[in-house]
Amino acid sequence: MTGDQDARASSQLRSNREGSLRDSQTRFHFLMATAAEANTATNPKSGQGNDYKEMYSKSRPKALPSGVEAPDFTLRSTPDQWLALSEFRGQPVVLAFYPADWSPVCGDQMALYNEMLKEFHELGAELIGISVDGAWCHAAFARDRKLHFPLLADFEPKGDVARRYGVYRDKDGVSERALFVIDAEGKVHWSFVSPIGVNPGADGILSALEDLQNKQATLATK
Amino acid sequence: MINQTQLKLPDPERDHIQGAIDAPIALLEYGDYECLFCGEVQPIVREIQRRLGDDLCFAFRHFPLTNVHPHAEHAAEAAEGAGEQGAFWPMHEMLFANQAALDDESLAEYAAALGLNAKRLIQEVISGAHAQRIHEDFKSGVRAGVNGTPSFFINGQRYDGARAFEPLLAAISQPARIT
Numbered sequence: 001m002t003g004d005q006d007a008r009a010s011s012q013l014r015s016n017r018e019g020s021l022r023d024s025q026t027r028f029h030f031l032m033a034t035a036a037e038a039n040t041a042t043n044p045k046s047g048q049g050n051d052y053k054e055m056y057s058k059s060r061p062k063a064l065p066s067g068v069e070a071p072d073f074t075l076r077s078t079p080d081q082w083l084a085l086s087e088f089r090g091q092p093v094v095l096a097f098y099p100a101d102w103s104p105v106c107g108d109q110m111a112l113y114n115e116m117l118k119e120f121h122e123l124g125a126e127l128i129g130i131s132v133d134g135a136w137c138h139a140a141f142a143r144d145r146k147l148h149f150p151l152l153a154d155f156e157p158k159g160d161v162a163r164r165y166g167v168y169r170d171k172d173g174v175s176e177r178a179l180f181v182i183d184a185e186g187k188v189h190w191s192f193v194s195p196i197g198v199n200p201g202a203d204g205i206l207s208a209l210e211d212l213q214n215k216q217a218t219l220a221t222k
Numbered sequence: 223m224i225n226q227t228q229l230k231l232p233d234p235e236r237d238h239i240q241g242a243i244d245a246p247i248a249l250l251e252y253g254d255y256e257c258l259f260c261g262e263v264q265p266i267v268r269e270i271q272r273r274l275g276d277d278l279c280f281a282f283r284h285f286p287l288t289n290v291h292p293h294a295e296h297a298a299e300a301a302e303g304a305g306e307q308g309a310f311w312p313m314h315e316m317l318f319a320n321q322a323a324l325d326d327e328s329l330a331e332y333a334a335a336l337g338l339n340a341k342r343l344i345q346e347v348i349s350g351a352h353a354q355r356i357h358e359d360f361k362s363g364v365r366a367g368v369n370g371t372p373s374f375f376i377n378g379q380r381y382d383g384a385r386a387f388e389p390l391l392a393a394i395s396q397p398a399r400i401t
Contacts, residue, residue, distance in 0.1 A: 201367045
């Protein structure tokens with residue numbers, strides 16, 4: 001969000017919304033929403049008028065494809081706790097790499113996944129968000145958005161895990177908006193890199209998890 | 223069951239619809255009563271309905287993001303509760319017109335203002351009487367690729383254009399021109 005957009009959002013906020021916004025949380029949400037509108041020009045999927053194009057360089061991601069071993073990692077989940085991918089061995093894991101806490105599309109994307117935890121859990125999977133933000137930043141972001149899943153800090157060496165998954169943007173210093181579904185054996189089952197300004201939704205994740213579940217069911221009956 | 227890639231058109235058996243189910247154009251919205259974008263698009267939808275008249279069937283499904291919108295779930299419950307009393311659409315309008323006040327007390331007031339049994343409605347809201355239906359709406363949206371609100375589907379195809387009157391009307395009018 002640029003200063004100008006911020007100022008525009010603020011002034012629009014003052015002129016139109018002051019009366020109807022009752023508390024600071026709503027006010028903040030509207031501000032972010034206005035910024036999101038400015039950034040994604042009402043249409044994240046079309047990619048038109050999308051300021052992300054100016055904010056980020058063009059890149060050709062080489063995300064790890066399905067079938068390969070998912071590189072293990074241990075990252076901070078809170079300022080004093082660590083989480084390793086290998087801890088989840090035996091169940092599918094959804095890794096959601098995203099560029100940054102607080103940026104509007106990420107907020108929407110994480111908000112959507114937050115509402116879908118039940119569905120992911122029903123499919124036996126855990127969800128993990130990963131960005132280069134530090135643990136304290138993640139803590140504030142998770143608290144603000146009431147996120148109920150871990151956000152890992154790919155902070156030192158910066159972007160190391162994203163790099164190993166082939167989804168680091170060197171010029172921008174952030175990761176792609178990339179999704180990986182890791183199977184119970186620790187292999188990449190499905191991966192997807194979304195244009196950086198586009199919220200990829202959750203339909204692809206659900207399909208991948210269901211596919212895994214069907215495979216398991218087939219194996220079990222053999 | 224709703225198809226993953228192409229959304230089933232509004233289902234008269236379960237969806238709230240305005241207009242004839244066999245109208246040439248079906249517009250389906252996934253929305254959240256506490257989402258300010260949904261509130262902003264509401265007059266646009268109304269104007270499109272007015273312009274297209276009998277050619278349009280409009281349906282609304284719930285897509286509450288309950289962690290960022292603490293009142294969205296109860297507001298959706300209130301709309302469904304009003305629907306049980308034959309007043310889904312009046313409550314739908316009422317909620318979008320009062321997005322800044324969607325606490326339970328306000329919901330009861332709106333029910334009373336619409337001449338509904340407010341006590342019954344608020345009991346349904348609090349007990350989550352329609353939670354399953356709301357969740358079904360949400361799940362169908364996720365399956366269809368809804369990634370935020372409002373999301374529109376025109377004859378089952380997701381609309382990815384701007385949420386403004388002209389582009390939305392142009393996109394909606396297209397299927398009618400083809401048929």
